[in-house]
Each structure stands twice: as structure tokens, then as C-alpha cells.
Amino acid sequence: MTQPARFDRGHTDDLMTFLAASPSPYHAVATAAERLEKAGFRQVAETDAWDGTRGGKYVLRGGAIVAWYVPEDAAPHTPFRIVGAHTDSPNLRVKPLPDSGAHGWRQVAVEIYGGPLLNSWLDRDLGLAGRLTLRDGSTRLVNVDRPLLRVPQLAIHLDRSVTADGLKLDKQRHMQPVWGLGHDVRDGDLIAFLEETAGIPAGEVTGWDLMTHSVEPPAYLGRDRELLAGPRMDNLLSVHAGTAALAAVASGASKPTSIPVLAAFDHEENGSQSDTGADGPLLGNVLERSVFARGGSYEDRARAFAGTVCLSSDTGHAVHPNYAERHDPTHHPRVNGGPILKVNVNNRYATDGSGRAEFTAACEAADVPFQSFVSNNSMPCGTTIGPITAARHGIRTVDIGVAILSMHSARELCGADDPFLLANALTAFLER
Template identity: 45%
Template structure:
């Protein structure tokens, strides 16, 4: 089937976004740029926030929260929190499984220059072997001119720099039957030379234009240099690194831009229907989902709850308004979903599986690994209907352990109705994953419908 022009354009834009975001910090930087282009103004978390209606965004490391209150008042500051006002939240995560350098990374082994790495999250390790890898991250650089005495700078090296070399089949005949078993400490260190002519502290200081002594700390991550690409006989597939979960990060950011368009720009209505107060669209991009979210910028932190509370307080509300807005709000947690695999069809639940190219996916799990409940599923279904979309359903096989997302963590923190959704893909957690190119656009459209104020809160079911 030929991919439509709009679908192909959305897939190409996603590929460009992923190519520009080798780390969570670059993903946030890219999302911040897209939001600024849409009129969002960055606010500093450690300062008082404006009460004037507008479009705002704040960042914390590899996480970002954006919101719009511009529809709460025609002019001036919001003096009183509107009755029955609540939030429509779309969330995603910015991190992906990868290899991250240790603080003391340099060492020599058998005449080779090596860099020690830790495994972040749960990558398919064999997919990292024998690939040209770049290196990107952030560096804290000594700077007496700024508060705290240091500045954080991003860096990325898009040239072939690292390689995790495989063991030849002649040295381990078992590797021909599926690969030698990889020891995470011994077998995953990338080589980056053999002459001994470069130390990592010197190299990274050159990336951020300082002397080695001024590098106070760093976080550096390897990434596959092969760019995203459309493939297949009809170019209907998108192959790319980090689709889990930069696909949702991109789609959610684009959805937020669509949700705040003025009516004259054909954006969705910003005032809810009869009996509903105004809904404030919120975008949240969490870091550290792949390692459990228990960090200051993860979904188990108070990041989102504190931002939502500050929004209410800055708009004239009180603590009672905060709690009421949580109870009537809706949070759609977006993460990728497992499509049925043509070579491993038996690994899917036989009656509740999504297919590539079939549109957005509703994710359900009786053990609470996904946060979807009756109200949340209904609200997402209504949003999809208004966007002209029919969602698919994903349930994990009952005899296999199911992964989780930011949804349950955020739902527990907020007490807000939450639903887990995604887009179907293959090869999740591989260094290079694949999805249908035509799924990006309807996924974005569904998330935009959620953020649009026409989507009513599910409320509490008696």
C-alpha cells in the first residue's frame, strides 16, 4: 500500500527528530525548540511563574513539561481558578536503552584503547555489536561567571568513534547458533583506537571547548550512527533507533502544538462542552522510564504533580482546586506497543494484538502494568472518534511477564484517571527498531484530540 503524502511527511519528520536526539537531553532540547516555534515561553523552575495567561514550558534535565493557560482569560492575569477546570495531560518518556560510559572510562586491553560502559535499561545487547557508534551527552564545565560555578553543555559526535567488536565464530563455535553469551562487564566495552594517543577527558573537553581540568562531570551515551530511513518495496516502513520512545515524544510534542492553535488556525476548541470547565492541555516528557522512573526527573517523582499544582496556584486557585483538578483530569501515557511479529506470531496474545499500520493502540493489563481503566479507555476512545481514528488493543500474553510504562507511576502520584496507549512496532529495545510509516500521523492526531479541550473528563465512576 502506498503511503499518503501526509503520512510520509510525518514519518520523515519523526526520523529527523530522532536523528537529532541521540540522548534524552538532546530530545528535550529539540522538543523545546519545536515548542518555542509555537509560541511557548520557557520558565525557570526555581523562580515564580507568571499568572498571565500564556503558553509555557519548563525543563529539568532530560524531562520537560509544557502547558497553555491562554484560554483562561481574555486579558491580564487569571484572578480566580475557573470552576470545574482540570487538566488534559499527554505523557511520554525521552530515554531509550543504550550503553553509557563509566566515570573513569579509559583503559587499555591487549593493546587496544577501550572505554568502560554500563548497560542502561534493557537493550537487545547483540544488536549493539559491530556497529559504528557515535557518542553524545552532557558535560558540566567549570564556569565562575554563572551561579554554582559551572555550566552544563550538550555535545555529540556524529562521526564513527566507537565499536563493540564481536568475537569471531572461529573462536567460539556456539556463536553460529545464536551468538556467544555476552558478559556485560567484559564483552561490551567499545574500542576506539590502539595507539594510546588520546584520553577520554581530553577528548570530551575538546567537544565542549574547554581544558580537561575544567570538566567536572559528564554523562556520555553511545548511539547508532545510521540515520532513520523509510524502507520496503513501497517505503511504508520506518526503520530508526530509539523509536521507543522518541516516536511518542515527537508525536506528543506535535500534538501539543496542534492543541494550542487558535480557532482561526483550525485548532481544536479550547473550551469544554456543556457542564465542563476549561481544560488545560499539558505535555510531560519524563526521563528514566527505562530504569524504573525513580529519579528526580522520572515519573515516580513529584515533577508533574508539582508543576500542575503551581499552575493552579499561579492562576488564583488553592489546594482544594488542585485536588479537584486532579480528580477530574485525564492523563494519556504514550509508549510503544508490540506489534504481532511475522516470525514469532505465537508470542502475541491471539485475540488482542495490534498490527503495524493499524493506528494507535490502547494498552490493557489486569495486573496494573498499564494504567488503563474503564473511564480512561472510554475517554481515549472518544478522542479517537473525534479524530476519525479507530484504536487497536494490546494485551500481553498471560504466560509472559509484561513490561510497564510511566502511566502506572504517574497515576499513583496524581490519582488522575490514566490510560496507556502507543503505536505498534517490531524489534523493541534493539539498537534499530521498525514501525509503519503511516502510523505516526494518526498517533499524533489522537494525542492532539486528547489535548484539545473538547475531550471531557471521565470523572469518577460510582
């Protein structure tokens, strides 16, 4: 099947590279920051005094990044146009006392982060990645991107009830991965292994934020390679698209009349209530300091926020061919049909009629088709950072995204063209 000329698989190839390089939120923001640096952005520290110079800047805090580009003619009251996303994904995370085992097996003690499809983590080769904190307070990223861990499933011969009752997993008893053999399980084994792997002197690591990831790389799927299978597309697909859009706008010939912003938060999958989550102060602090650094007053801040618009970009549900009855009968988003506009009248999504018009204008400017998503009235509706952002900062917010299958699986599925279409729509939105 020949693709229309406007589809650029180069963008999707680059997304695959981004996904593979970002096995944790900390790696995701480091990868995004590296790309923004190449586009001329410079990191600023939250502990430093900020000046009002124009150009691209960004701040990093843990697994979150906020980046913005100030045009030459930006006034203190110039509004912002924000692409919001999140860097975290459901997975298995290492406990404070990680070394465990039984019956000659070495295991790693893990907690369940977010709401993963637990069965998708069974019998899968897993690596380990995240952030190590050293005695002097500095941090180091670590990524063991090879088969290291595995959560072995019980053979059907030992549980015949699976056939009749389906698989039932206890999060505490059944999800602890194995990573070796030995009867003498010693405290510190895992961290010592990671110190050696990262080239850190023994005993220097005193804290860690570690998580598992599938080591199987992203791949095109299907007869015509029109699908993309890969990990953490919820929601690194949006982080990647937002990073690409912000870099394109900052380096483009036509300068934006608003201040374009990328805000990629951590902890969306468990409620966003942290210093790096959307329900924390990070975004508001950055926007306010940008206004004040340009000589603005509280009145300028109020004017800027009143004119600000945020696109909260997260993945949504494509119609599932085996479970079509779970979807709204009149709203069936399809993969490769363009980004989706997510609507819920009970404010689980922040979109209203004016937000729809805003997104329509961006898609029309980019010549990008889009679809609408609502939940089946008989099914609970999920939510995003959209309503949180709107309520916390008083800014107009629209929920959008890309339709996928297997959401919250260790390996998700989307259309290979949709990431490119989303990035084009986000670029047009930031340029407006």
C-alpha cells in the same frame, strides 16, 4: 501502493529529523523546547516565582520537560489533559572512569543502561552524546555524530559454540567498545577529546552524562517505503507526537477547555525513580504551581486533579511474524493499523473501561483507527509510566502507544503511517 489522503508522510519525515537530532534525553528535551519556542511557548525557571499569565510555558530539568498551555478563560480549578512519555532509551553509558584498554586497544568503559538487546549493539558504528558539566556548574550538550566507537563481536572461528548454543554475552567483559589504538592509556583521554570537540577549554569539564548511539540515520524501509527503521523510537516517537500535538492545540483556532500538558520524563527504562522520572515530584509540582499561580486554593487543586486525564504514550509490541506464538492469540496489533490501547488487568498498564472510552472518543474525533493490546497470559507483561502517574498523582490515566518490532534494539521498526495517526489522536485528546 497509494496511501490514503489522510496519511501525511511529512510528519514521519519530521520524526526522522527529530530522532537524528536527539541522541540523548538532554538533546531530546532541547529539541522539543526549540519547537515549542517557535510555537510561542516560553521557558520558566523552577527557582523563579510564577505568575498566572495565559499562554504556553515549559520547564526543563535534566532530561525531562513539562510544557503546558493555559487558555484565556482557564479558571484555577480547570482540569489538565496530559500526554505522558519518556525521553530515555536503553543504551551503553560511560562510566566515571571512562578510559580503559588492553592489548594495544583503547577502549571506553561503559555500563548497561536499561534493558537493551545487547546483540544489536555489536559491530555497529557508534557515536557519543550527552551532557557535560563544567566547573562553574553550567552544562553543555555534546554530540559526536560520527563513527567513533564499536563493540566488536568475536569471530565464529573462536567460538564454535555459538552455532549450537546461541550467542551469550557477558555485560562486563563483552560490551566494552574500542575507539582507537595505543598502549599508553591515560586518564582523561576521552574527556579531553570531548572538550576539544565541544570547544571547551581543557580541564573545565568535571562531570558528564554520556551515552552511545548508532550513527546510522533513520530510513524508510520496504518495497513501498511503508516501514520506518530508526533508533530510540521507544520512546521519542511519542515525545515527538506529543510535542507536535501540544503546539498544534496552542496555535489552533479552537481553544481547549482544559489545560493541555506534555510531560516527557527521563529514566523510565530503569524504574522512573529520580527527580526527572515519572515517580518523582516534577509533574505534580508543575501542575500544583500552575493552579496556585492562577490564584487557586488547595480545593481548586483537588478539583483540577479530579478532572484530569493522562494518556501515557509509549511503544508496544506489534505481532512478530516469526514469533506469533509469543503474542495473545486474539490480540495481534499490526503496524500501520493505528495506535494501540494497552490493557492489563493486573495494573501493569493503567487503562480501564472509562479510559478506553476516553481514548475511543479522541480517535473517533480524529478519524483515527486504533487497536487493542494485551500480553499473552503465559508471558510477563511490561509496564510504563502510566500506573506510576495514576498512583502518584491520583489522576485517571490511559496507556496507549504505537506498535513496533525490535523494541529495545539499537534500531527499531514501526509503520511509517502510525506516528502521524498517533499525533492526530493526541491532538484530538488535548483539544477535548
